[in-house]
Amino acid sequence: MATAKFETPKLKPYPVIPLIAEGAMAHSKPYVASPKIQEAIGFPGELSDGWEQRAVAKMGELLGKYRSLRVYMDACVHCGACSDKCHYFLGTGDPKNMPVARQDLMRAVYRRYFTFAGKHFPKLVGAVDMSREVLDEWWSYYNQCSECRRCSVFCPYGIDTAEVTMAAREIMDSVGHGQKYANEIIGKVHRIGNNLGIPGPALEDTLLGLEEDTLEETGVAVRFPLDVEGAEVLLVTPSADFFSEPHVESLIGYAKVFHAAGISWTLSSKASEAGNFGLFIGNYEQMRNISMRVKEAAQQLGVKRIVVGECGHAWRVAYSFWNTLIGPFDWLDARYPVPQHICEFTHDLIQRGALRFDKSKNDDRIITFHDSCNVARASRMGRVPGGQFVIPREIIKAVANRFHDMAPGTIHESTFCCGGGGGLLTDDLLELRVKGALPRMEALKHVVDDHGVNFMATICAICKAQFSKVLPAYGFDMSMVGGVHQLVSKAIVLGEPNS
Ligand code: SF4
Ligand code: SF4
Numbered sequence: 001m002a003t004a005k006f007e008t009p010k011l012k013p014y015p016v017i018p019l020i021a022e023g024a025m026a027h028s029k030p031y032v033a034s035p036k037i038q039e040a041i042g043f044p045g046e047l048s049d050g051w052e053q054r055a056v057a058k059m060g061e062l063l064g065k066y067r068s069l070r071v072y073m074d075a076c077v078h079c080g081a082c083s084d085k086c087h088y089f090l091g092t093g094d095p096k097n098m099p100v101a102r103q104d105l106m107r108a109v110y111r112r113y114f115t116f117a118g119k120h121f122p123k124l125v126g127a128v129d130m131s132r133e134v135l136d137e138w139w140s141y142y143n144q145c146s147e148c149r150r151c152s153v154f155c156p157y158g159i160d161t162a163e164v165t166m167a168a169r170e171i172m173d174s175v176g177h178g179q180k181y182a183n184e185i186i187g188k189v190h191r192i193g194n195n196l197g198i199p200g201p202a203l204e205d206t207l208l209g210l211e212e213d214t215l216e217e218t219g220v221a222v223r224f225p226l227d228v229e230g231a232e233v234l235l236v237t238p239s240a241d242f243f244s245e246p247h248v249e250s251l252i253g254y255a256k257v258f259h260a261a262g263i264s265w266t267l268s269s270k271a272s273e274a275g276n277f278g279l280f281i282g283n284y285e286q287m288r289n290i291s292m293r294v295k296e297a298a299q300q301l302g303v304k305r306i307v308v309g310e311c312g313h314a315w316r317v318a319y320s321f322w323n324t325l326i327g328p329f330d331w332l333d334a335r336y337p338v339p340q341h342i343c344e345f346t347h348d349l350i351q352r353g354a355l356r357f358d359k360s361k362n363d364d365r366i367i368t369f370h371d372s373c374n375v376a377r378a379s380r381m382g383r384v385p386g387g388q389f390v391i392p393r394e395i396i397k398a399v400a401n402r403f404h405d406m407a408p409g410t411i412h413e414s415t416f417c418c419g420g421g422g423g424l425l426t427d428d429l430l431e432l433r434v435k436g437a438l439p440r441m442e443a444l445k446h447v448v449d450d451h452g453v454n455f456m457a458t459i460c461a462i463c464k465a466q467f468s469k470v471l472p473a474y475g476f477d478m479s480m481v482g483g484v485h486q487l488v489s490k491a492i493v494l495g496e497p498n499s
Contacts (some may be wrong), residue, residue: 006431008473009091009438011445017084021093028432030143030424031180040187041286044176051175052130056113058174059106062167063114068160069167073110075157076103082151082161087416088144091435096141099151099161105138106164135177142168143179144432146422147280148373153413165422166282173281181426182277189290194239194273203269206242214252220494222259224251227301228266233258234298235265235342236274236318237309238461246482247464250310253485254342256492260356261349265307271297274314275461279321280423287317288325295326304333307340310483312372312460313421315341319379341381343459346488347391350398356493362400365455367487368447369393369405370440370467371415372460386412392459392484399491404451410443418458420466433466434473441474448476457484 035045063070082099084090089097096102104126111118111127118127128134147162172178188197198206207224214222225231235258241251258265271294278287298306306329308318318339323329329338337344349355369392375381381388389412396403410416419436447453458464458481467481 006434008434011438011442011474015090015439015442018090018093020095022095024094025088025092025097025144025432026094026140028144028429029140030426030428032139033178033180033183035176037180037183037187038173038176038178041183041190043173043178043183046176048176051177055130055135055171055175056109058171059110059167060114062170063110066163066167068163072103072159072164073107073114076100076107076159077157079156082155082159085151085154086145087148087150087419087439088146088432088436091419091438092432096137097144099155102141102145102161103159103164105134105141106168109134135172138168138172139177142172143424143429146373146417146419146424146436148417148421149377150373150414150417153377162422163282166279168282169280169423170282173283179281179423181428182280182423186277186281186286186290189273189277189293193270193293195275195277196239196243198239198242198272200269200272203242203267203272207267210248210252210255214255218256218494220259222252222255222494224255225266227269228264229301231264231266231301231303233263233265233305233307234271234294234301234303235267235307235309236271236294236314237267237342238275238311238314239273240461240465241309242272244461244465246468246479246486247310247461249486249489250483251485253483253487253489253492254309256489256494257342257346257349257355257485260492260494261354266301266303268297268301270300274308274311274318276314276317277423279313279317284325287321291317291322291325294322299331305336305340306332306338307342307345309342310459310461310485312374312462316374316378319381341391343391343395343484344381346485347382347395350395357399357488357491358493359399359401359491361491362487363402365400365487366402366404366451366453367396367400367455367457368403368444368453369396369411369484370418370456370458370463371411372458372463373415373417373421375459376415377413392457395484396457396487399487404447404453406443406447410439416440416443418460418463418466419470421460421462425462425466430469434470437466437470437474441470441476444476445474454480456481457487458482459484
């Protein structure tokens with residue numbers, strides 16, 4: 001298992017490609033799911049005789065289903081353009097964290113069983129048999145990829161290591177070797193409806209508490225409705241928004257936006273989770289089952305629109321997969337995007353002059369924005385290309401006076417992962433998370449030093465949780481991170497007290 005002690009990398013004044021540290025992260029491994037966790041979501045409980053053949057058969061199945069995977073296995077020319085683009089390589093120096101090397105772990109097995117040369121001259125082409133040794137290496141390094149897709153931006157062939165990682169995890173799950181963190185969470189969503197396992201009554205209590213707090217803070221009766229039939233909007237948000245800091249501040253922001261715009265909305269106890277860890281384990285069936293809860297809740301409540309809260313991978317699943325998995329959405333109001341991101345929702349209201357702000361309320365903050373991987377590189381927002389970069393920044397500028405972007409090579413489609421995405425936000429991978437955050441922390445340090453930045457806004461629940469944990473390791477205050485709607489919440493003008 002992961003070592004408890006490690007050194008946080010030093011922040012450097014400019015990006016430096018690290019010296020190669022062979023095997024530096026070979027010890028990093030997440031906990032393996034117990035048979036109970038595995039079986040609860042339909043996977044074999046553990047490895048059993050013949051798993052090697054079953055793993056190869058599963059690989060064959062995936063190669064048949066996804067042409068992209070076969071192209072990724074065949075197309076790489078080992079040009080090296082991706083090799084220094086992964087934050088886990090930059091933070092650890094472990095050469096197996098170079099994206100091309102990560103792909104090669106699967107490519108070696110692919111060649112052995114699915115190419116002529118590999119079948120007949122394995123040594124000549126670096127082909128290897130599926131074995132326990134191979135599985136252990138897959139387990140370590142396919143759990144050191146946050147599926148952030150940064151490497152694919154720089155690959156001349158567009159090879160997407162994230163998809164290779166997802167396929168590897170899918171193969172491992174299919175033979176009974178799954179990740180405890182991700183699969184336990186998936187089980188909770190099936191049983192209870194959300195990643196945190198919050199039952200309906202506890203959720204109701206929490207929302208009532210938020211109503212009281214917001215009334216006390218603003219003097220305005222802002223509602224946090226749950227399971228309201230006939231509401232216009234169903235808001236699906238990460239369950240961290242209900243309980244965690246700073247996430248809950250954004251939930252308060254969403255509620256204030258709905259209140260100020262006079263649009264009826266509701267949360268759902270059935271779909272009390274926007275996150276979808278089916279994506280992280282590369283399993284479309286799990287992804288579909290989790291997504292289906294949203295469709296069923298929306299239809300039961302009779303809403304006209306579905307809006308997704310601040311969660312990076314949830315937005316990727318919603319934007320890129322929902323239509324295939326649970327569409328068509330012809331039963332929703334066609335005048336609005338399906339689905340709609342809360343930032344699109346708020347931005348649209350701002351553009352129509354439907355919201356008022358007192359920007360000076362955020363004057364204690366000098367703000368930067370962290371583009372979350374799954375929003376930046378795996379989805380879009382608004383009606384123009386690049387809207388996912390423009391819209392959150394325009395909201396921030398509408399609600400605050402002071403904003404500075406981080407360096408160009410570290411934002412937009414080149415953004416660095418927070419280090420905790422892709423199902424790695426677990427304390428058994430803390431060393432990896434801290435070291436993988438290095439490139440983002442270096443970019444942040446520049447705007448802190450040059451512009452006095454003291455707040456990093458983001459629209460992802462995982463980024464918020466990850467940064468809260470790793471910022472202190474780099475000498476920053478953990479409260480530096482927060483949501484875009486946290487800033488909206490502070491500046492929005494709700495009308496006269498007691499209205
Ligand atoms: S997808 Fe992201 S984490 Fe995975 S290898 Fe590429 S850059 Fe690294
Ligand atoms: S950039 Fe693309 S082609 Fe070049 S080594 Fe990386 S994955 Fe292979």
